[in-house]
Amino acid sequence: MSFEWNAHRFSGGVLALDLANTVIFREDRKRCLDRFADPAEVPRFAEAAAIFRNGEWGRVRFHAPKSQDGIKALIDVREVVNRLFRDAAGHARIRADYFSEFLHIGSNVVGEEWSEESLGLPSLSDRIRDLSLGAAAFLSALRLLDPARLERIKICPNCHWLYFDESRNRSRRWCDMNVCGNRAKARRHYVRSLGHAGNDHA
Ligand SMILES: [Zn+2]
Numbered sequence: 001m002s003f004e005w006n007a008h009r010f011s012g013g014v015l016a017l018d019l020a021n022t023v024i025f026r027e028d029r030k031r032c033l034d035r036f037a038d039p040a041e042v043p044r045f046a047e048a049a050a051i052f053r054n055g056e057w058g059r060v061r062f063h064a065p066k067s068q069d070g071i072k073a074l075i076d077v078r079e080v081v082n083r084l085f086r087d088a089a090g091h092a093r094i095r096a097d098y099f100s101e102f103l104h105i106g107s108n109v110v111g112e113e114w115s116e117e118s119l120g121l122p123s124l125s126d127r128i129r130d131l132s133l134g135a136a137a138f139l140s141a142l143r144l145l146d147p148a149r150l151e152r153i154k155i156c157p158n159c160h161w162l163y164f165d166e167s168r169n170r171s172r173r174w175c176d177m178n179v180c181g182n183r184a185k186a187r188r189h190y191v192r193s194l195g196h197a198g199n200d201h202a
Contacts (some may be wrong), residue, residue: 002036002202003041003044005044005045005047005048005049005052005166006048007052008176008178008179009021009048009052010048010049010052010165011156011161011175011176011179012059012161012162012164012175013162013163013164014053014056014079014086014122014140014144014164015049015056015057015062015122015136015140016135016137016138016140016141016144017081017085017144017153017161017162017163017164018049018053018117018139019045019047019074019077019078019081019133020078020081020082020086020161021083021161021163021175021177022034022035022036022041022045022058022111022164023035023036023078023082023163024160024161025159025160025161026082026086026160027160028079028160029127029134033072033108036071036074039071040171041183042071042074042133043062043064044066044134045064045198046061046062046063046133047064049062049133050062051107052154053140055124056122056140057122057124057129057136058123058126058128058129058181059127059128060125060126060128060129060130060131060136060139061128061129061130061131062131062132062149063132063133063135064133065132065133065134073108073109073112073134074134075107075136076105077105077106077109077134077137078137080098080101080105080106081092081102081137081141081174082162083098083101084098084099084101084102084141085141085144085153085162086155086162088150088164089153089154089155090155090156092150092151094145094150102141105138106138106141106142109134109138110135110138111133112132112135113131113132113135113153117129117131118129119135119139120139121139121140121142121143122139122140122143123142129168143166145182147190149164151170152164152165152166152170153165154172156174156175156176156180157173157180157184158174158175158180159175159176159179159180159181159183161175
């Protein structure tokens with residue numbers, strides 16, 4: 001299967017949300033799809049993320065886990081990031097139980113890092129950073145806890161992705177106007193055309 005990790009797949013705007021968005025249609029059990037069901041997609045995502053998240057991290061290498069345990073730990077990070085911020089986006093709050101779980105899982109992945117690696121929050125430095133995908137996603141998520149950032153996290157009504165709305169007046173309605181925005185527009189058009197057809201028939 002040739003699946004492309006293109007710019008659209010990185011509509012989340014920050015690594016933490018892009019990682020959460022490796023599951024599509026989260027709020028619809030029938031359509032829900034996990035891109036990491038095929039473990040070969042994990043290193044492909046890590047490689048593409050280093051390119052598309054250059055604006056968040058500067059020059060960086062994200063190491064994808066290789067072992068089954070490593071992949072499970074990454075998925076744990078992904079799922080707790082999703083729970084915490086999906087709830088935050090819907091209710092403008094940080095739930096204590098999700099937050100505690102997030103810190104616990106994050107502490108574990110950070111504890112697995114090479115001890116001399118600098119684990120500061122994402123920033124544009126001249127030095128190439130080298131860290132695991134799970135630790136990087138946790139650090140990216142920590143930065144979102146700032147209330148000014150937290151209030152910019154939204155849920156796309158079409159694909160259910162989480163995204164960081166950087167628009168000046170926080171007016172973005174879709175993860176990606178060119179994909180989900182257009183699909184919604186086409187659907188409205190289709191529904192309208194059905195309405196007209198019905199009228200003609202009558
Ligand atoms: Zn979307």
